[in-house]
Amino acid sequence: MDEQTRLMHSHTGVGMAGHPGLPPHMQEGTGGPDGDGRKQDIGDILQQIMTITDQSLDEAQARKHALNCHRMKPALFNVLCEIKEKTVLSIRGAQEEEPPDPQLMRLDNMLLAEGVSGPEKGGGSAAAAAAAAASGGVGADNSTEHSDYRAKLTQIRQIYHTELEKYEQACNEFTTHVMNLLREQSRTRPISPKEIERMVNIIHRKFSSIQMQLKQSTCEAVMILRSRFLDARRKRRNFNKQATEILNEYFYSHLSNPYPSEEAKEELAKKCAITVAQVSNWFGNKRIRYKKNIGKFQEEANMYAARTAVNAANASSHGSQANSPSTPNSAGETGSPWL
DNA sequence: CGCTATGATTTACA
């Protein structure tokens, strides 16, 4: 890094950064004897280079032209070439081939997975699809939450892309600016294409570190959003009444063996607009809670048993099976093996 | 605010 900053300074020192030293007098030295005159000339040139940024643009332009036409300029150029020859070894020594930053890769992968940096919203990213599956698919209940989530995600994505674009543009602008500057300076001092390339690399590295910050904060925002909207445990919603009734109906009408098969679970899931996993959860909870306190559920059991009995009676006009509505809890828990 | 209901998760087991 030391070398980088040195390079930066050596590159920008002449053209960009103002030079604090050397007061602007003593530039117009009057030539004395020959030796002295040459020294004076060199001092003159250096002085002009150092103070060039202090001038107004027009002035600087004129001075630059004067410098380029100065009779000592080729000599100065050669001297600079020589100096460079001596130092270039140390520059060439540190050819750090930057490896892809693992953290940046992690962030990239994450953003891609969350559908922020991926292709445009083609029917929702993998994450959105997974989220939809996780919290119950097309439930009318949570569809609003999903659209809310998606809207927020889109918002994040838009901000991310705008910022990214802005950075990229700024980076390009700055790069071309610096390259122009270097190209301009290369008339006065030796600058190899490799140096320009290095410079560009340095700029890009700086900008990508800024980009990484953007990516990081975007990731954070997405994570917060996810935890807010998609962690079903945190944002638990009770099933709607209809779903609960369907589940309870099944439970109490199969009280002797309330273990729905996979197919039955799928059916229930579809009817209730929840996932199969949620059906399983519900039955697991229901079984254990029923078993723990049958008394508490007695009323409920009677109610649902009566309802199913009525339904059965209505469905089959002739009561082929002797149902006894007066004792509705006879759903068949006699000797229930699961209790 | 405290309490219960409830959906989800975790752990252990056969």
Add this chain to the structure above:
DNA sequence: TGTAAATCATAGCG
């Protein structure tokens, strides 16, 4: 692997 049981964490109610 599906379930029981315990536990977590929030919803919802008075």
